[in-house]
Amino acid sequence: MSDSLLQELRTLLGDRVSVADAVRAHHGKDESHHPTAPPDIVVFPDSSEEVSTIVRLCAEDRVPIIPFGAGTSLEGGIGAIRGGVCIDMTGMNQIIQVNADDLDVTVEAGVTRKQLNGHLRDTGLFFPIDPGADATLGGMASTRASGTNAVRYGTMRENVLNVKAVLADGRLIQSGRRARKSAAGYDLTRMFVGAEGTLGVITEVTVRLYGVPEAISAAVCGFPSIEDAVRCCMLTIQSGIPVARVELLDAAQMQACIQYSSLDYDPVPTLFFEFHGSAVSVQEQATTVQEIAADFGGGNFRWADKTEDRNKLWQARHDALYAALALKPGAKAWSTDVCVPISGLAECIEETRSDIEASSLMATMVGHVGDGNFHVIFLLDPDRPQEFAEAQKINDRMVSRAIAMDGTCTGEHGVGIGKQHCLELEFGEALAVMRTLKQALDPLNLMNPGKILQSSD
Numbered sequence: 001m002s003d004s005l006l007q008e009l010r011t012l013l014g015d016r017v018s019v020a021d022a023v024r025a026h027h028g029k030d031e032s033h034h035p036t037a038p039p040d041i042v043v044f045p046d047s048s049e050e051v052s053t054i055v056r057l058c059a060e061d062r063v064p065i066i067p068f069g070a071g072t073s074l075e076g077g078i079g080a081i082r083g084g085v086c087i088d089m090t091g092m093n094q095i096i097q098v099n100a101d102d103l104d105v106t107v108e109a110g111v112t113r114k115q116l117n118g119h120l121r122d123t124g125l126f127f128p129i130d131p132g133a134d135a136t137l138g139g140m141a142s143t144r145a146s147g148t149n150a151v152r153y154g155t156m157r158e159n160v161l162n163v164k165a166v167l168a169d170g171r172l173i174q175s176g177r178r179a180r181k182s183a184a185g186y187d188l189t190r191m192f193v194g195a196e197g198t199l200g201v202i203t204e205v206t207v208r209l210y211g212v213p214e215a216i217s218a219a220v221c222g223f224p225s226i227e228d229a230v231r232c233c234m235l236t237i238q239s240g241i242p243v244a245r246v247e248l249l250d251a252a253q254m255q256a257c258i259q260y261s262s263l264d265y266d267p268v269p270t271l272f273f274e275f276h277g278s279a280v281s282v283q284e285q286a287t288t289v290q291e292i293a294a295d296f297g298g299g300n301f302r303w304a305d306k307t308e309d310r311n312k313l314w315q316a317r318h319d320a321l322y323a324a325l326a327l328k329p330g331a332k333a334w335s336t337d338v339c340v341p342i343s344g345l346a347e348c349i350e351e352t353r354s355d356i357e358a359s360s361l362m363a364t365m366v367g368h369v370g371d372g373n374f375h376v377i378f379l380l381d382p383d384r385p386q387e388f389a390e391a392q393k394i395n396d397r398m399v400s401r402a403i404a405m406d407g408t409c410t411g412e413h414g415v416g417i418g419k420q421h422c423l424e425l426e427f428g429e430a431l432a433v434m435r436t437l438k439q440a441l442d443p444l445n446l447m448n449p450g451k452i453l454q455s456s457d
Contacts, residue, residue, distance in 0.1 A: 001040050001041070001061065001063055001083065001084075002061055004061075005041075005057060005058070005061045005063060005085075006019070006041060008057050009041065009043055009054065009057065009085070012050065012053055012054070012057075013043055013044065013045065013050065013054075016043060016044040016045070016046075016091070017041060017042070017043050017044075018041070018042045018043075018044075019040070019041055019042075021038075023042050024038035024039055024040070024041075024042060024086075025038050026071070027039055027042050027066075027068050027071070027078070027080075027086040027088065028078070028079050028080050028086075029071070029078075029079070030071050030072065030073040030074065030075075030076060030077060030078050030079070030416075031071070031072050031073070031074055031133070031321070031333075031335075032073065032074045032075055032076050032334070032335070032416070032418065033332050033333065033334040033380070033388070034075070034076030034079060034416075034417060034418060035079075036079070037076075037079030037080050037081045038080060039066055039080035039083060039084050039085060039086035040063075040080070040083045040084060040085065041084075041085045041086070042068075042085075042086045042088055043085060043086070043087055043088065044088045044090070044091045045087060045089070045091065045092065046091045046092055047092065048092075048164055048166065048172055048203040048204065049172070051087060051089075051092075051166045051172075051201055051203050052166045052170050052171070052172045053170070054085065054087060055087075055166050055167075055168065055169075055170045055201060056169065056170030058084070058085050058446060059168060059169055059170060059444065059446060062444055062446065063083075063084050063085055063446065064080065064082050064083060064084030064085070064446050064447075064448070064449050065084060065085055065087060065168075065197075065201065065446055065447055065448070066078060066079075066080050066084055066085070066086045066087070066197065066448050067086075067087050067089060067138070067139075067142065067197040067201045067202070067448065068086050068087060068088045068089065068090075069089055069090070069109070069110065069135060069136035069138050069139025069140075069142070070090070070112065070133060070134065070135045070136050070139055072131070072132075072133035072134075072135050072139070073139070073143060073413070073414060073416060074335050074336075074413045074414070074416075074418075075410070075413050075414050075415060075416030075417065075418035075419060076416040076417040076418050076451075077143065077196050077197070077414055077415075077416035077417070077448070077451055079417065081417065081449070081450045082449050082450060084446075084449075087201060089108075089109045089110040089136060089138050089139075089201075089203070090110045090136065091110060092108035092109055092110040092138075092203065093108055093110040093111050093112075093115065094107070094108045094111070095107050095108075095111055095115075095116065095119050096108065096204065098119075098120070098123065098125075098209075099178070100123055100125060100209075102178065103125065103208060103209045103210065103211075104161055104178055104206055104207065104208055104209055105120075105127070105206070105207060105209055106178075106204060106205070106206040107137050107204065107205055107206075107207070108138075108203065108204055109136060109137060109138025109139075109141075109202050109203050109204060109205060110136050110137075110138060111136065111137050112134045112135065112136050112137070113127060113129065113130060113131075113134060113135060113137065113140070114134045115134075116137065120209065124211060124212050125209040125210065125211060125212065126209065126210060126211075126212050127159075127207060127208075127209055127210075128149040128152075128153035128159075128210055129145060129146060129147055129149065129150070129153070129155065129156055129159060129207075130147035130148055130149055130318075131145045131146065131147045131412065132147070132317075132318040132319075132320070132321065133318075137205045137207065138202045138203070138205060140156050141156050141160050141163060141192070141193050141202055141205050142192075142193075142194070142195065142196050142197050142202055143156075143194065143196060143412070143413070143414040144156050144157050144193055144194035144412070144414065145412055146368065146371075146373070146411070146412045147368065147412070148245045148247055148274075148314065148317065148318075148368055149244060149245055150368055150370075150371050150373070150412075151237070151243060151244070151245065151246060151368065151370030151371045152242060152243065152244040152245070152276065152370075153210060153244075155412070156193055156194075156207075157190065157193055157194065158208075159207050159208045160189060160193050160205060160206070160207055161176065161177075161178055161179075161180075161189070161206040161207065161208065162174060162175045162176035162177060162178065162189050162205075162206045163175050163189055163192050163193070163202045163204065163205050163206070164202070164203050164204035164205075165192050165199075165200040165201060165202045165203060166200055166201045166203060167199075167200045167441060167442075168199075168200065168441060168442040168443075168444065168446050168447050172203070173188075173200075175188035175189040175191070175192060176188065176189045178206055191437070194414070195452070196414055196415065196416065196448060196451050196452055197447060197448040197451070198438060198442070198447050198448045198449075198451055198452050198453070199437070199438065199441050199442060199447060200441070200447060201447070213244075213276035213277055213282075214277065214278050214279065215275075215276070215277060215278060215279040215281075215282040216244075216274065216275070216276055216282070216310065217274070217275050217282050217286060217303060217304075217305050218245075218272065218273060218274045218275075218303070218304040218305075218309075218310045218313055218314070219272075219273045219274075219275075219286065219289075219301040219302060219303050219304065220265055220270060220271070220272055220273075220301070220302045220304070220313065221270065221271050221273070221290075221293050221298045221299060221300075221301050221302070222254075222265070222266050222268040222269065222270045222298070222299045223268065223269045223270070223271070223293075223296060223297055223298050223299075224268070224269075224297040225269060225297075226248070226250050226251075226269040226349065226350070226353060226365070227346060227349075227350055228269070228296040228297050228298070229248055229269045229270065229271050229296070229298075230248065230345055230346040230349055230350075230369060231296055231346055232271065232292055232293050232295075232296040232298060233246050233248065233271060233345075233369045233370060234342055234343070234345060234346060235292050235295075235296075236289055236292055236370075237342055237370055238342065239288070239292070241285055241288055241289060242276075242277070242285065243273060243274070243275060243285060243289065243370060244274045244275060244276040245272065245273065245274035245314075245370070246271055246272070246273050246274075246368075246369060246370040247271065247272040247317055247366070247367065247368060247369070247370075248269070248270070248271055248349075248365070248366065248367040248369040248374065249269070249270045249272070249317070249320070249364075249365075249366050250269050250353070250364060250365040250366070251267055251268050251269055252324075252327070252362075252363075252364040252365075253320055253323070253324060253364035253365060253366050253377070254266075254267045254268060254269070254270045255267035255327075256320070256323040256324045256326060256327050256364060257316045257317070257319070257320060257323045259323070259326065259327075260316075260319060260322065260323035260326050261312070261315070261316035261319060261323065263312075263313075263316055265302070266299075271293075271298075271369075272313060272314075272317055273286075273289060273301075274310070274314075275289075286301070317366075320364075320366050320377070321333055321335060321377060324364045324377045324379060325379065327362065327364075327379060328362055328379040330381070330382070331362075331379040331380055331381060331382075332379075332380050332381075332382045333377055333378065333379060333380075334377070334378040334380055334388070334391050334395075335375055335376070335377045335378075335413070336375065336376050336378070336395050336398070336410075336413065336418075337373060337374065337375040337376075337410055337411050337412060337413050338373075338374065338398055338399055338401075338402035338407055338408065338409060338410065338411060339371070339372050339373040339374075339402065339407050339408050339410070339411030339412075340372045340402050340405045340406070340407030340408075341372055341405060341406060341407060342371075342372045344372075344405035344406075344407065345369060345372050345374070347405075348374075348398075348401055348402055348405060348407070349365065349367070349369075349374055351401060352365070352374075352376065352394070352397075352398045352401070353365065355394045355397055355398070356376070356394060359390055359394060360387075360390065361378055361379070361380070361387060361390055361391060361394070362378075362379045363376050363377060363378045363379060363391075363394075364376075364377045364379075365377075368411070368412075371411075372407065372411070373411035373412060376394075376395070376398065378391040378394075378395075396422075399419070399422050399425075400425065403422075403425055403426050408426060409422035409423070409425075409426050410422075415451065415452045416451055416452070417450060417451060420451075420452065420453065420454045421454070423452070423453075431453075434452070434453060435453060438453060
């Protein structure tokens with residue numbers, strides 16, 4: 001990297017440029033088990049126009065560009081594995097326009113989900129996508145994030161109306177309009193949602209909003225086995241009950257959450273439910289689900305109707321990773337996920353649990369099982385590489401099993417560098433189309449290189 005590029009960036013941004021080792025290291029590591037890969041330079045723009053200029057300068061010098069949001073990704077998606085310039089988007093945190101009548105909002109990419117919902121608190125609206133971390137909207141769009149509410153409200157794929165993005169040559173484009181449907185041209189919005197910064201840098205996002213439900217009630221129910229819990233969830237969804245959230249925690253994860261978050265529950269396979277709607281509809285949903293749970297040995301529902309009780313419950317669920325880590329002090333977590341059609345969920349979870357129990361590893365299982373998505377959190381000794389190799393084998397079997405069921409290698413974590421090798425099995429010839437698209441938009445392979453498509457692609 002030339003000294004002239006660094007000087008040009010400092011001329012443009014002043015002290016919003018850093019080459020400090022600590023800053024670079026922070027921007028080269030996400031929350032995954034993948035090693036740190038620091039960029040050469042970190043920059044902090046505060047406008048789309050500045051991002052455009054930064055990218056143009058990097059393109060002229062043929063220097064890689066890596067977008068950075070909150071750093072909470074789980075597959076090594078932000079590591080600067082080829083060096084380059086990291087563009088930290090957190091300074092672009094303005095909520096540009098709330099369109100309450102149209103139920104949408106336009107924000108800069110650095111706005112976080114909690115910041116947005118705090119801003120919306122007095123409007124009667126909310127943004128429902130809730131990955132465990134307080135991620136940025138730009139990062140959530142880039143990784144096609146979802147979370148506990150996805151079973152009712154969908155994922156970022158369904159909730160992003162358009163984006164503003166900077167292409168590899170510095171051009172700034174808008175992918176669409178705010179209309180709820182369009183038959184005009186290619187769907188460029190979907191192209192950027194889930195691209196993990198490999199096709200451009202998202203600088204603004206327009207997303208859907210929803211009315212805050214009249215009534216909300218949460219409940220916890222324990223089961224004799226993980227199979228019983230999963231089958232209860234499956235029948236609930238197949239019965240058309242519009243449950244807002246249904247989360248699975250296996251016994252190990254439940255024990256971890258009880259200890260970490262001071263919960264008063266039993267350490268058994270457990271479903272967390274939440275119901276949204278009118279007071280009458282919430283009661284009807286809850287009654288029906290209780291009856292289904294009883295058929296599978298579910299215990300009494302324990303209700304959390306007060307806002308503070310619900311918040312504690314769901315915060316405990318969001319803290320599952322940290323709770324699991326507390327089970328094995330000094331361990332490194334490897335969190336992985338797959339997603340399958342709901343009809344295959346029980347089999348996929350059962351066989352994965354069997355693999356874990358047959359291994360020497362400690363692992364917990366959690367899942368957004370209402371939409372067929374579940375996670376395994378391996379707790380690995382960083383000084384025992386054989387544990388990582390064993391976890392990789394279990395992960396690969398889980399992915400192969402999910403794809404054989406017409407599922408996917410990742411429901412929400414993304415590909416990054418961790419699941420590149422899975423894409424050939426999942427997409428076949430369609431992978432060549434992705435390569436063609438990447439080559440067309442980024443011929444010099446500068447946009448987050450080495451992610452999604454393997455380095456040889």
